[in-house]
Amino acid sequence: MTAKTPPETYYAGAYWGARKESPEECARRTAEFLTLLAPSEPFLSQWYLPTRSSRESREHPLMPPDVPTLTDQFRLGVNREKGGPVIERLGYGFWFGNGGRDYDRASLRIYSGGYSEAGSNSCVLTLPTLGRSPNAERVITAPVLTEVVRSMALAWEPDWAVAMSHAHRDLEDEAAKADVWLGWVTYLARQRGTVPPLPAPVRIEPVVNRGTLIVLTPERFTVANPEHIALARHVRDLLARAGLMPRTTV
Template identity: 30%
Template structure:
């Protein structure tokens, strides 16, 4: 990848227990490890890089993940009581020693507050063995869609969300996007990947977009038109 890309998945209020969320986080982390080595080791965030590297996360153990999710609950400023309807938060880092290999994961789940949604945000490494390939990236997007069943999810560049109008309430098209419905017709240059019973992934092009190419922007606009029809 030539610029920083991330995977974002978004959904509205959905009440889930810490145990339910922990099982899903475990499934997500185990699945990511099979897709790319850069996503196979995770650490709690710490006061420093050195401190974080002492906080290895065993993602095969949902009970450990549940503890971290409970630790990440929102609390009232006065009294410190838990704000139940805001759900749970978890932040992890992959321990990479250089910026190009660095990845981070943020999960906000179990919120049932009508004004505060849920999301999974995965900052992808700029250099990785597989994630510059559309097939592997789409497998990662499918894993997130199947695990969390969001209202939409996509892999997009941070440049794109600054340059174009980004609103987490609506599908944002850049490299690829998931929507929870069947897409029967798409432009000939795009690839549609059906997810049984869950919807479709639309891959705009085989390689990550550069962000300033008129032809790429034309393709993105055509896919946007299909999704908004």
């Protein structure tokens, strides 16, 4: 009997370099992100403070976002050596979820306000698992993930952002040797350069005056589809030639 292949798991993440921000500024950006994210899908419209159990968490909603509450959470997530002073340059961390359980949940991990050149800032959204979550089929679609990445771009002003499967990310790591992953949905900030014309079915959308969204396929992108992988590699080559995704030297 052939072992059943586990489903691909998907996530979305925004990434940016050193940017000094206070806990209040991190909280304001988080509140903006949650507000922009909520209309994209009901499953992503409710969030709760972290507690010892998911049942308890629902007693402490974060929606609508309250900046003073979020500020307190970022202050609690400050980096420090055990028993030592705050390491301000490493910024602040905050993790919370949408109250779901096991494979049927979403969670957010935010590291923001860091200004050490050795580190980075990020906002990463973990998504429910296809085949194991009643919500995943609805959430893991091009329209929803496009709005997720757009919300990240507007709220966090990252250098780049992506929505993709972990399996696709592993392929990108192995083949591209670049500092940016090209995913199912990718955002590139304006300062990276101008996105060139790309072949169908790829869709390109501006994000106000911030940058550009690239959506590879209207259907779900999967590494099990060789046409999807071929398309991604072709688009990456075009973006590399345009200077938007230069490969790193090894």
